[in-house]
C-alpha cells in the first residue's frame with residue numbers, strides 16, 4: 129500500500145473529491161483550506177449557488193462511490209426550457225429519454241458531502257489555513273490563519289486545487305514560469321433568486337398554479353436568451369431557483385455599467401424579462417447585495433513543477449461556465465490523477481507529466497466549447513433557423 133504523503137491546497141469541490149480518492153488508495157493526505165469548515169461555520173460561497181452536474185462528473189462520483197448520495201440531493205434537468213421575449217416557453221430535450229439528462233446540485237451541499245466522504249476515508253483537513261508562499265527547494269509552505277498569523281510547515285508532494293485564483297499557481301509561476309494566459313470574457317454575472325412557489329401570489333403561477341413547490345417547471349434548465357445577453361435558472365431541491373444574469377461588464381446598454389442601481393436594473397428586467405421579474409420578489413435586495421462576478425478562461429503551458437507540485441481543476445484550467453463543465457472537468461481530472469498516482473506513487477514527475485498529457489487536450493476542448501456555448505445559449509437557442517435545424521436532427 130502506498131504511503132506517499134500529499135499536501136493538497138484547497139478543499140473545494142475538486143480538492144475534496146481528489147483527497148477522498150487518494151486516501152482510499154492509501155495516501156496520507158493533508159488538505160489546507162482557506163475558508164472555515166462549512167459544516168460548522170456555514171458555507172461561504174463566492175461562486176455559483178448551484179451547478180449542473182453532467183455525465184462526465186457523475187462518472188467520477190461513481191468511481192468514488194458517491195454518485196447515489198449526490199443524486200439524492202439533486203434535481204434532474206431534462207433539457208433547456210427556452211423562454212422567448214413574448215412569454216412563450218418550450219423544452220428542448222437533451223436526449224430522447226431520461227438516460228440523457230443533467231442534474232442541478234447545490235454547491236454547498238455537494239462540497240459538504242465530499243468533505244464528509246474524504247474525512248471518512250482518512251483525510252486530515254486544516255480549515256482556515258491559507259497558502260501564502262511555497263519554498264519548492266526546501267519543500268516547505270507558508271500558511272496564514274484567519275487572523276493573518278503565519279507559520280511554515282514541511283510539505284509532501286504539493287497539489288493545488290485552490291481554484292481560479294490559485295496561490296500555489298502564483299508560487300509555481302514565480303519559481304519557474306508556467307506560460308500563463310488569462311483571457312477575460314468581458315461578460316460578467318449576478319445571481320438572483322426565485323423563491324418556492326408557496327411564497328409567491330397564485331396569480332403569478334399561471335393556470336397550473338406552479339409545479340408542486342416550484343414556480344417553474346423544475347426538471348429543466350431555464351434560459352431567457354436575448355441576443356447579446358441572457359438569464360438562466362437552475363432548480364434547487366427545496367423549490368427555489370437560482371437565476372443568473374449574464375451581461376457585458378462594460379459598454380453600451382445593457383451592461384452592468386449601465387445598470388448601476390436597482391431602479392435601472394428593474395426597468396431593464398421589465399423590458400427584457402417581463403415574465404421573470406415578478407417571480408423574483410426580492411429583486412432589489414438581491415441585485416443590491418449580490419456581487420458581480422467576472423469570467424475568464426485560464427490557459428497554462430505547464431501544469432506541474434517536475435514531481436514537486438501539480439495544479440488540478442480550476443487552478444489549472446478555469447473556464448467560462450456556459451457548458452456547465454468546469455466542475456465536471458475537474459472531477460474527471462481527479463479520477464485520472466488518483467489512478468496514475470496509485471500506479472506509480474514514487475514517480476510523481478512522470479505521473480504529473482502523464483496527467484497533463486492526458487488531460488490538457490480535454491481541458492482545452494472543453495474551454496473552447498464553453499465559449500461557443502455562450503453564443504448558442506444567449507442567441508441561437510431562440511433563433512427560428514436553429515430550431516428548424518434541431519427539429520430535423522441536424523443539431
Ligand code: FAD
Pocket residue numbers: 137138139140141142143160161162163175176178179180181257258259260289290291292293294295296317372421440441442443449451452453454455456457458
Ligand atoms: P473552487 O471551487 O474555486 O475551490 C477552490 C478552493 O480552494 C476553495 O475552497 C477555496 O476556499 C480554496 N482556496 C483558495 N485559495 C486558497 C489558498 N490560498 N489556500 C488554501 N485554500 C484556498 N461547473 C460545472 O461543472 N457546472 C456548472 O453548472 C457550473 N456553473 C458555474 C457557474 C458560475 C457562475 C461559475 C463562476 C462557475 C461555474 N462552474 C460550473 C465552474 C465550477 O464552479 C468550477 O469549475 C469548480 O468550482 C472548480 O472547483 P475547484 O475545486 O477546482 O475550485
